[in-house]
Amino acid sequence: xxxxxxxxxxxxxxxxxxxxxxxxxxxxxxxxxxxxxxxxxxxxxxxxxxxxxxxxxxxxxxxxxxxxxxxxxxxxxxxxxxxxxxxxxxxxxxxxxxxxxxxxxxxxxxxxxxxxxxxxxxxxxxxxxxxxxxxxxxxxxxxxxxxxxxxxxxxxxxxxxxxxxxxxxxxxxxxxxxxxxxxxxxxxxxxxxxxxxxxxxxxxxxxxxxxxxxxxxxxxxxxxxxxxxxxxxxxxxxxxxxxxxxxxxxxxxxxxxxxxxxxxxxxxxxxxxxxxxxxxxxxxxxxxxxxxxxxxxxxxxxxxxxxxxxxxxxxx
Amino acid sequence: xxxxxxxxxxxxxxxxxxxxxxxxxxxxxxxxxxxxxxxxxxxxxxxxxxxxxxxxxxxxxxxxxxxxxxxxxxxxxxxxxxxxxxxxxxxxxxxxxxxxxxxxxxxxxxxxxxxxxxxxxxxxxxxxxxxxxxxxxxxxxxxxxxxxxxxxxxxxxxxxxxxxxxxxxxxxxxxxxxxxxxxxxxxxxxxxxxxxxxxxxxxxxxxxxxxxxxxxxxxxxxxxxxxxxxxxxxxxxxxxxxxxxxxxxxxxxxxxxxxxxxxxxxxxxxxxxxxxxxxxxxxxxxxxxxxxxxxxxxxxxxxxxxxxxxxxxxxxxxxxxxxxxxxxxxxxxxxxxxxxxxxxxxxxxxxxxxxxxxxxxxxxxxxxxxxxxxxxxxxxxxxxxxxxxxxxxxxxxxxxxxxxxxxxxxxxxxxxxxxxxxxxxxxxxxxxxxxxxxxxxxxxxxxxxxxxxxxxxxxxxxxxxxxxxxxxxxxxxxxxxxxxxxxxxxxxxxxxxxxxxxxxxxxxxxxxxxxxxxxxxxxxxxxxxxxxxxxxx
Numbered sequence: 001x002x003x004x005x006x007x008x009x010x011x012x013x014x015x016x017x018x019x020x021x022x023x024x025x026x027x028x029x030x031x032x033x034x035x036x037x038x039x040x041x042x043x044x045x046x047x048x049x050x051x052x053x054x055x056x057x058x059x060x061x062x063x064x065x066x067x068x069x070x071x072x073x074x075x076x077x078x079x080x081x082x083x084x085x086x087x088x089x090x091x092x093x094x095x096x097x098x099x100x101x102x103x104x105x106x107x108x109x110x111x112x113x114x115x116x117x118x119x120x121x122x123x124x125x126x127x128x129x130x131x132x133x134x135x136x137x138x139x140x141x142x143x144x145x146x147x148x149x150x151x152x153x154x155x156x157x158x159x160x161x162x163x164x165x166x167x168x169x170x171x172x173x174x175x176x177x178x179x180x181x182x183x184x185x186x187x188x189x190x191x192x193x194x195x196x197x198x199x200x201x202x203x204x205x206x207x208x209x210x211x212x213x214x215x216x217x218x219x220x221x222x223x224x225x226x227x228x229x230x231x232x233x234x235x236x237x238x239x240x241x242x243x244x245x246x247x248x249x250x251x252x253x254x255x256x257x258x259x260x261x262x263x264x265x266x267x268x269x270x271x272x273x274x275x276x277x278x279x280x281x282x283x284x285x286x287x288x289x290x291x292x293x294x295x296x297x298x299x300x301x302x303x304x305x306x307x308x309x310x311x312x313x314x315x316x
Numbered sequence: 317x318x319x320x321x322x323x324x325x326x327x328x329x330x331x332x333x334x335x336x337x338x339x340x341x342x343x344x345x346x347x348x349x350x351x352x353x354x355x356x357x358x359x360x361x362x363x364x365x366x367x368x369x370x371x372x373x374x375x376x377x378x379x380x381x382x383x384x385x386x387x388x389x390x391x392x393x394x395x396x397x398x399x400x401x402x403x404x405x406x407x408x409x410x411x412x413x414x415x416x417x418x419x420x421x422x423x424x425x426x427x428x429x430x431x432x433x434x435x436x437x438x439x440x441x442x443x444x445x446x447x448x449x450x451x452x453x454x455x456x457x458x459x460x461x462x463x464x465x466x467x468x469x470x471x472x473x474x475x476x477x478x479x480x481x482x483x484x485x486x487x488x489x490x491x492x493x494x495x496x497x498x499x500x501x502x503x504x505x506x507x508x509x510x511x512x513x514x515x516x517x518x519x520x521x522x523x524x525x526x527x528x529x530x531x532x533x534x535x536x537x538x539x540x541x542x543x544x545x546x547x548x549x550x551x552x553x554x555x556x557x558x559x560x561x562x563x564x565x566x567x568x569x570x571x572x573x574x575x576x577x578x579x580x581x582x583x584x585x586x587x588x589x590x591x592x593x594x595x596x597x598x599x600x601x602x603x604x605x606x607x608x609x610x611x612x613x614x615x616x617x618x619x620x621x622x623x624x625x626x627x628x629x630x631x632x633x634x635x636x637x638x639x640x641x642x643x644x645x646x647x648x649x650x651x652x653x654x655x656x657x658x659x660x661x662x663x664x665x666x667x668x669x670x671x672x673x674x675x676x677x678x679x680x681x682x683x684x685x686x687x688x689x690x691x692x693x694x695x696x697x698x699x700x701x702x703x704x705x706x707x708x709x710x711x712x713x714x715x716x717x718x719x720x721x722x723x724x725x726x727x728x729x730x731x732x733x734x735x736x737x738x739x740x741x742x743x744x745x746x747x748x749x750x751x752x753x754x755x756x757x758x759x760x761x762x763x764x765x766x767x768x769x770x771x772x773x774x775x776x777x778x779x780x781x782x783x784x785x786x787x788x789x790x791x792x793x794x795x796x797x798x799x800x801x802x803x804x805x806x807x808x809x810x811x812x813x814x815x816x817x818x819x820x821x822x823x824x825x826x827x828x829x830x831x832x833x834x835x836x837x838x839x840x841x842x843x844x845x846x847x848x849x850x851x852x853x
Contacts, residue, residue: 005776009761019689023760026687030680033644037651037676041669044654045661048590055591055658056847062596070648071641078637081687086630089688093626108466142462143556145621145696149762152693156622158557159461160550163623176771180696180764182455184466185382188767 012175012196013151013167015092020152022084029077092153095166099134100127103215103298106137106144106157108183109190112295116302117206118214123192125177127169128202134166136263138294145181148194154180162263169196219303222296226288234307240285241278245308252279266301320810322729326826341426342829347412348727349433354400354408355796357440361395362792364388369751369785372778377769385768386453387469393456398478399440401708402570404716405577406523407436407488410516412727414492416820416827417510419501419836424494432487439481446473455766457567460548460559464540472541475534482527485573489523492516501819503838507601510818510842511594514601515580518608522569522576526612530566533559557622564615572611574708575675576604578715579646582671585718586650587843588816589665590657594843596649603642610639620691629688636686643679647672658846662814663737667718670745674710678703681756699759702752710748717744717795724799725813729826730806736798744791750784817844 011017048057102125105112113121127133137146139159146165147154150173155165179190197205213221223229231240246261254277259265268275270292273285292300327344337345368388371379380388411429415422423429446452452474454463463471496517500509536547537559546552548559579600587594594600616624616632650672659665681703685691694700724732754777763774770778812821823832 006761006773007757019693022687023684023690023693026684026690030677030683034676034680037647038673040651041654041672044651044657045659045669048654048657048659050591050658050660057591057656057658057845059593059846060595060652060656062599066652067596067599067645067649071645074644075638075641078640078683078686081683082634082637085687085689085691086633089620089629089633089692090626092689092692142466143459147696147762147764149693152689154621154692154695158623160556161623176762178762178764182386182457182459182462182766184462185386185453187386188377188382188764188769 009152010150010173010175012171012173013148013153013169015088015167016150016152016170018088018091022081022088025084026081029081033074092165095134095164096132099132099166101134101136102127103295103302104135104137104146104157105140105294105298106146106179106183106190107140108142109179109186111146111177111179111190111192114215114295114298115206116215118212118217119206120212123177125192125194126202126205127194127196128199129169129172129196130199132166132168134164136298137163137165138298140294142183143181144179144183144190147178147180148175149178150175151194156181162267169194172196172198172201215299215302216306217303218296219299219301219306222292222300223303226291228300231285239282241281243304243307247305247307251276253277254279254281263301266304267297270297270300320808320813322808323824323826323828325828326729326824327829328729328826330829339430341422341430343411343415343423343426343429344727344827344829346429346433347408347410350403350407350411350436353433353437353440354403357395357399358792359796360444361392361400362789364392364395365785366789368392369782371768372770373782375770375772375775375778382768383453384451386455386766387447387451389766390452390455391447394443394452394474394478396708397456397570397574398481399436399443401574401712402485403436403488404574404712405581405719406492406516406519406573407432407484409512409581409716409719409723410492410519410577411488413512413723413820414495414516415499416726416823416831417513417818418495418499419504419819419832419838420495420499421830421832423491424499425491428487429491432484432491435487436481436484439477439479439484441477442480443474443477446470446477449473457563458534458537458559459563460537460540460556461550461554464537464547464559465549465551472538475538479531479534479538482531485523486527489520489527492520493524496520501836501838504819505838507598508838508841509601510580511583511597511600511604512577512580514604515576515578515583518604519573519576521608522573522611526566526569526573529562530570533562533566536562557619557624560619560622561615564618565612568615568618569608569611571704571707572607574712575715576607578671578712578719579604581715581719581722582650582668584816584818585664585668585722586653587845588722588814589660589662589668590654591815591845592653592655592657592843593841593845594649595652595655596645597842599645600649603645606642607639610635610642614639614686617686617691620688621695633686633688637683640679640683640686643675647676647679661738663732663734663741664718664722666738666741666745667714667721670741670748671711671714671718674706674714674745674748678706678710681706693762694759696765697759698755698763698765701765702755702759705748705752705755709752714744717741720795720799722814723820724802725809726820726825726827728803728806729809730802731809731813732795732802732806733798736794740791740794740798743787743794747784747787747789747791751781751788752784754778754780754784817842 137157139157144157151167153167175194177192231238236242271289274283452469546554548554614636617636758777811825
């Protein structure tokens with residue numbers, strides 16, 4: 001029976017150990033203060049129990065030193081929690097530059113993944129051990145949340161924007177993937193597995209089965225199919241700006257403002273082209289809202305990114 | 317032997333008949349109207365919890381459909397929060413006690429007080445209608461765009477109910493603020509006020525300032541749903557995360573609406589049953605105000621994984637750490653109040669002990685959620701469920717039940733049966749811990765909330781939780797039975813069965829309609845228990 005009663009989650013990522021260390025610190029502080037309060041209340045309740053109805057205890061004056069003491073000690077401890085937690089959170093929000101990039105689309109009630117080499121998966125995600133994996137996530141409908149308890153990783157997947165998270169798995173195995181944000185009727189069924197493999201097994205898995213086109217190739221196909229290439233000519237002679245070398249660069253707008261050409265900017269420019277007009281160009285582009293899926297958008301971005309510019313997008 | 321006799325005329329027997337209750341402007345009768353209404357709603361909300369816990373006994377989701385399960389947790393949350401916890405201590409005990417504690421004849425606006433109750437009932441009817449005619453499945457949090465676009469249940473009707481009920485809160489808060497400012501008895505200075513009044517004053521500020529924002533948020537959801545106005549749904553050009561900001565701007569302070577009055581109750585009870593002046597009166601009083609103020613700047617800690625800016629999250633984490641301090645100060649001062657006291661173990665005091673233990677655990681686990689990196693893991697898991705039940709049930713309901721037992725003789729003129737009272741307090745304490753402690757473990761293991769079915773490895777902990785819930789359920793039914801029983805058969809209490817200080821104990825029990833035969837004058841600080849000090853100089 002006890003083997004059916006897990007008390008602590010598996011640690012399967014570099015982040016998991018760091019989060020658990022902080023968790024243990026919080027536990028230690030909590031147990032100390034809870035025990036202190038329980039013991040004092042119990043001790044006072046027994047020692048000073050009412051022995052006769054006539055008992056009239058003496059009043060005790062408040063003590064400013066005591067008040068200051070039990071204000072400053074908790075304050076100090078919570079500040080340690082804050083700094084430690086914020087520091088780790090910042091690390092967790094900053095994927096390493098060399099991370100393997102996988103795109104994720106959530107919809108009621110499934111998870112869709114696409115690897116850089118083109119493999120697609122539903123409700124299952126294969127990743128290699130020992131290599132950072134960055135997920136760029138979009139939702140087709142409501143808010144979902146990508147949650148892998150063994151990695152201590154969770155990030156909402158929000159319609160209308162990209163969110164990102166990352167992890168580095170530390171041991172091969174199969175781990176739960178949950179949707180943590182209530183998303184409708186089959187919310188509890190919107191889960192799957194993350195399968196962590198040794199790098200060689202991962203390579204073998206990548207090369208086995210139907211590969212399909214890579215996101216870059218898919219994006220290039222869409223770029224032709226949707227007619228983007230008519231205006232966004234690579235030589236810069238089109239009515240729209242050339243996209244070569246764009247990604248990660250700063251773009252000057254008609255309004256005089258500048259904007260970083262990241263995933264969010266390209267997404268907005270496809271779906272709502274008049275929101276930000278590049279300096280020197282006319283607002284001629286029609287919206288592609290409804291003509292392109294979330295997955296298609298992610299592929300298109302992968303393609304534009306492959307045209308150079310190089311830098312990864314800024315974290316949302 | 318108790319030789320107390322009931323007063324010949326009091327607020328309960330001054331007149332009879334249904335209209336004498338439905339048209340009353342007596343704050344004490346209105347308190348009882350609220351008591352009856354919220355008790356009924358509590359058991360409706362509780363029934364939903366019972367069904368959920370039954371469903372979760374097995375991993376498969378075999379008792380009800382997913383649609384039904386989703387409606388059950390929504391109904392449980394909506395009813396318990398908006399129709400039980402928020403009105404509980406303020407509208408029942410607060411309504412009854414504020415004028416009595418201040419030495420006043422009634423609240424500042426007695427008719428407005430009655431109107432608040434009617435508004436509350438109207439809101440409750442809307443929401444209950446939604447439940448009866450097919451339910452709502454958005455969760456009590458109504459996150460967009462699910463609530464505004466995708467859900468096909470009675471979102472608008474439920475939202476309207478909450479919107480309407482909000483005005484009841486606002487009016488009650490307004491009434492308390494004006495009453496506390498203007499109707500204190502001669503000599504009753506701010507720093508002689510019972511700490512229950514300080515707690516309610518802070519609560520009232522939140523009610524008046526926060527509730528309108530919730531009203532705006534849910535009206536916008538309803539508008540988007542009904543007329544496709546793009547506010548939250550990105551497909552219409554809206555921002556779904558904006559809703560979360562508006563919602564939590566009220567709904568986090570709402571937690572303090574639930575807990576601050578309970579903290580006030582604890583200060584009243586602990587002094588009486590330890591026969592001690594409160595330790596650190598000013599610190600407890602100002603910590604209530606500090607919680608109310610700081611509580612308005614922590615809402616973003618519900619949104620650490622929502623895609624809000626990393627830097628915003630840091631600010632909200634920092635503020636959330638600060639709001640923990642006043643709560644810690646209170647707990648330390650209550651504990652110090654017990655030191656060298658004369659401590660009796662009557663039922664209300666058992667609830668105080670329960671509160672101190674459970675609120676301490678609830679508060680400390682709140683730090684886990686305020687700590688950024690840890691929250692990423694436990695957010696939206698059972699860890700959060702366990703944490704807020706330790707605060708809202710372990711804290712707020714312990715305070716409410718402790719207060720109800722303490723003032724029951726004042727409200728009804730009769731005692732509840734002490735033995736049964738102690739037994740129920742014990743059963744509730746044990747049942748509560750068995751229900752919710754395993755949920756901390758479940759949450760850290762990664763069990764997400766709002767799951768109709770779940771992986772088999774979580775079953776043992778879920779079974780423990782469900783077993784605890786059945787004990788807890790029994791614990792809540794026992795007081796319901798003996799309170800009703802005591803109305804007729806309880807021993808006559810007399811005006812002050814506990815030997816308590818405070819103006820409410822200086823009038824007869826039950827009090828006359830006008831509360832006091834003559835306006836009392838206050839000459840000493842609150843909680844002047846124990847031997848009189850020798851005044852030097």
